Amino acid sequence: MNNLLNTAIIAALEASKAILDIYHSGAFDIEIKGDNSPLTKADKASHNVIMSYLETTGIPVLSEEGRDIPYKERKLWKQLWIVDPIDGTKEFIKRNGEFTVNIALIENQKPIIGVIFVPVTGELYFSTSSVTFFARLDNQVSLTI
Numbered sequence: 001m002n003n004l005l006n007t008a009i010i011a012a013l014e015a016s017k018a019i020l021d022i023y024h025s026g027a028f029d030i031e032i033k034g035d036n037s038p039l040t041k042a043d044k045a046s047h048n049v050i051m052s053y054l055e056t057t058g059i060p061v062l063s064e065e066g067r068d069i070p071y072k073e074r075k076l077w078k079q080l081w082i083v084d085p086i087d088g089t090k091e092f093i094k095r096n097g098e099f100t101v102n103i104a105l106i107e108n109q110k111p112i113i114g115v116i117f118v119p120v121t122g123e124l125y126f127s128t129s130s131v132t133f134f135a136r137l138d139n140q141v142s143l144t145i
Helices: 002-024 041-057 089-094
Strands: 061-063 079-087 100-107 110-118 123-128 133-137
Touching: 002 041, 002 079, 002 100, 002 110, 002 133, 041 061, 061 089, 079 089, 100 123
Parallel strands: 061 079
Antiparallel strands: 079 100, 100 110, 110 123, 123 133
């Protein structure tokens, strides 16, 4: 489980670097999705970074910015990652810092790992079935699990 937790944390941290590059540039390239919610270049970049890490686990990924996966296929999965590459895209666009990167591992329809990272503040929250942890990260801190 620690390897999967490490992978999810690293994915969130690396995605956040891509998000912050775009956030600070102000070049968001906003599109509107079919459900009338905004989609930015940062959402896509975050999704791509996260996928590059989670795909190595061999566990299927259901991401808000990923392809539509029919329920007929998903219902057979015993494990899956659920990802929101930027939760709070409207807040990202407002530039108020109130958005997160969310990654969860679900097993038999129950969450067993959860990672939430706040890119602007460096706040990292994660939980497993045995531990819950919070840290504020900066460029001088490394986290080993």
